Amino acid sequence: MDGTGRMSYLDTMPRTIPVSFSRTQDVYERLRAELLNGRAEPATRLKINDLCRAHGVSLSAVREALSRLTSEGLVIAEPQRGFSVAPVSAAELTDLTQVRTQIECSCLERAIAVGDVDWEAQIVAAFHHLSRTPERDANDPQRMSDARSAAHATFHDALASGCDSPWLLRLRGALYVQSERYRRLSVSVKGIARDLNREHQDIMEATLARDAKRACRLMTKHLELTKKMLLSQAHLAVPVLAPDRRASPPARFVKGKTRTQPAPKAQASGERGGGPARSP
Numbered sequence: 001m002d003g004t005g006r007m008s009y010l011d012t013m014p015r016t017i018p019v020s021f022s023r024t025q026d027v028y029e030r031l032r033a034e035l036l037n038g039r040a041e042p043a044t045r046l047k048i049n050d051l052c053r054a055h056g057v058s059l060s061a062v063r064e065a066l067s068r069l070t071s072e073g074l075v076i077a078e079p080q081r082g083f084s085v086a087p088v089s090a091a092e093l094t095d096l097t098q099v100r101t102q103i104e105c106s107c108l109e110r111a112i113a114v115g116d117v118d119w120e121a122q123i124v125a126a127f128h129h130l131s132r133t134p135e136r137d138a139n140d141p142q143r144m145s146d147a148r149s150a151a152h153a154t155f156h157d158a159l160a161s162g163c164d165s166p167w168l169l170r171l172r173g174a175l176y177v178q179s180e181r182y183r184r185l186s187v188s189v190k191g192i193a194r195d196l197n198r199e200h201q202d203i204m205e206a207t208l209a210r211d212a213k214r215a216c217r218l219m220t221k222h223l224e225l226t227k228k229m230l231l232s233q234a235h236l237a238v239p240v241l242a243p244d245r246r247a248s249p250p251a252r253f254v255k256g257k258t259r260t261q262p263a264p265k266a267q268a269s270g271e272r273g274g275g276p277a278r279s280p
């Protein structure tokens with residue numbers, strides 16, 4: 001009420017977030033995390049009823065969440081068939097990497113041109129955190145840890161954050177999410193040696209030295225090596241059928257379940273620490 005006793009428009013607004021919105025947001029965030037952490041099998045159908053049971057939410061909450069994920073390119077919606085996890089393919093990864101490299105380098109060039117000392121400090125702090133975060137999940141050594149993935153995202157975000165173009169940053173964010181989906185599908189790869197800490201440190205040092213040419217060259221090499229590693233893996237070596245020609249395996253994308261990743265039979269890597277090479 002205002003001083004005159006009349007109701008203002010604020011009096012008509014809800015005091016709390018509606019339960020339906022909260023539940024939709026919650027299931028959206030949980031499904032999104034499953035899609036990005038590599039535990040959702042690409043191209044599998046997402047059965048709405050199963051998701052409702054698994055997450056204890058209504059049909060409308062799941063539908064709304066899936067619609068949002070569709071707009072992000074993490075889920076595809078097909079007429080008469082419903083929703084499924086977005087498939088992966090070598091062709092898409094190649095295209096994605098090429099475009100992402102261009103946008104990452106554009107952001108980095110702008111950041112190097114205009115970034116201030118606070119931006120530099122963010123990069124140093126993010127690198128320090130990343131370099132001290134274990135790469136592998138303690139419960140599943142074949143899988144990259146969620147903590148490492150978050151630290152890695154923070155480091156790359158920090159590099160780009162000095163960029164003064166909101167549109168470039170928006171495009172970069174969308175491309176990073178798609179790349180993350182591929183990256184988290186990766187398992188150990190034999191025959192490709194890399195030292196990720198060294199790669200990230202080199203990018204950081206070139207950036208702090210305001211050497212845009214070298215920083216972009218190193219960033220390009222960093223992303224290309226990841227693509228090369230991912231393309232060598234079995235699930236990208238075979239063509240992915242178009243949605244209407246795929247079989248329809250039951251979705252295993254339910255709460256608490258994990259899919260088994262194909263484990264390489266042999267490991268040979270020169271990565272520091274003696275482990276197999278990983279994608280950054």
Ligand SMILES: [Zn+2]
Nearest residue numbers: 152200222280
């Ligand atoms: Zn990286």
